[in-house]
């Protein structure tokens with residue numbers, strides 16, 4: 517029998533991290549602005565997520581995966597969310613629309629290598645080769661057989677936030693769209709307050 521009420525489902529980009537990951541990688545090849553614009557379009561639901569995501573990954577295909585990992589290793593995480601995940605590892609799951617082969621260093625840092633769902637990519641000759649599978653957060657979370665709290669910032673988090681017992685929009689890193697604001701039970705802009713609230717739900 518479970519002796520607790522909820523598991524905690526976290527989005528990764530701009531929820532756990534302080535910035536979107538793909539634009540930071542794109543800086544390496546001078547395409548930060550372009551990637552940032554495309555990313556915001558996806559996060560605000562202005563373009564089909566899957567096609568937009570594949571287009572964005574395509575832009576990174578010439579960067580060695582080793583270079584990508586070095587960049588990702590140094591991406592700033594939100595210290596309070598990092599702390600919560602490290603303190604409650606067994607109750608946390610990351611559900612990210614990002615690629616497994618890109619976000620690996622962060623999963624490792626958070627000790628979450630066995631506790632995530634993501635899009636799946638393949639590597640060939642040291643570079644990103646294909647986007648093998650794009651996940652939909654609704655399809656992942658609708659099959660969960662436990663009650664959960666979902667925390668996210670983007671339009672692709674809205675469906676899992678709706679399915680959650682407690683859906684939280686976190687606007688600590690970027691502006692939240694009307695869609696996510698309208699569909700969340702709680703909205704936090706302050707990470708320390710969010711951390712305190714999650715601890716009350718434990």
Ligand SMILES: [Mg+2]
Nearest residue numbers: 527529530670
């Ligand atoms: Mg996000």
